[in-house]
Amino acid sequence: MTRKRNNPSAVRSQEWMMEALLSLLKEKPYANITITEIAEKADLDRSTFYRHFHSKEAVLERYLDQLSQEYLRRLDAGENMDMGKVAKIFIAFWIEHMDFIRMIRKNGLDSLLLKTFNKHLPSIHRLTKDKFTYSISEENMEFALAFNAGGMWNILMKWVDSDFTYSYEDLLKAFEEISRFNYFR
Incomplete structure (x- = not known):
């Protein structure tokens, strides 16, 4: 440390x-x-x-923590949040860090990145819970955070593995369609 x-x-x-x-x-x-x-x-x-x-992993963890803090600042600046807005912030953030995420994936270090961001899920919840127009019970919040983070993470990795061939708009459109598909009726 x-x-x-x-x-x-x-x-x-x-x-x-x-x-x-x-x-x-x-x-x-x-x-x-x-x-x-x-x-x-x-x-x-x-x-x-x-x-x-x-260790050198600790150096990388420090950098990943800095990235996480920057992402948190962007979420904190958002108003009237919904998962679509969260997706926009998430995708825009990683567009800025394309080269880094490519290096991480190429070196098999993406699990370290996921671990770091998962560590910050409680902070994400604290920052955004009053910004959403709907709420999830506290008893289910950890599941909701894990569900959303996992989905966003896998979309990110799919995008990296495709060598970023999908555009920002493509990813947002996919996220919107997935969200509608996952909506319970």
């Missing part, structure tokens, strides 16, 4: 290591990247790496 988040020098070093790892991911598979390479690419030494992170 990262430490010393409030020390400007420590935060800067952590940022450099995240940038180094992301840069190395463009050059080679995640499994072949070493901590020494990350430290060298960041112009730091291994001891500095270990002062802030216990």
Whole structure:
């Protein structure tokens, strides 16, 4: 886990290591990247790496947490939410991070991304629960969050696997049709 988040020098070093790892991911598979390479690419030494992170996965988790926080900020800014608006925010967010999500999938790290976003589901609920025009009982909220997150996640992975051949509009149209299909009558 990262430490010393409030020390400007420590935060800067952590940022450099995240940038180094992301840069190395463009050059080679995640499994072949070493901590020494990350430290060298960041112009730091291994001891500095270990002062802030216990593994290269922890570096990636820090970046994924930052992405999650940005997504949460976008959801928080939304008004009169419904799942269509959530889908628009979700898809637009990942369009901006296409290269990253492609790298993650290619390296078999998508489960780490899902784990990180699932960790933030309670925050998503807290941010959005009063913005929806309808509500789900608290006893079923965890199921609803898991259901929606899983569906959105699988749509995202299908999109990545298709090499992003579907447009933003295609994905929204699919989401709308799926939502109508899943509506109980």
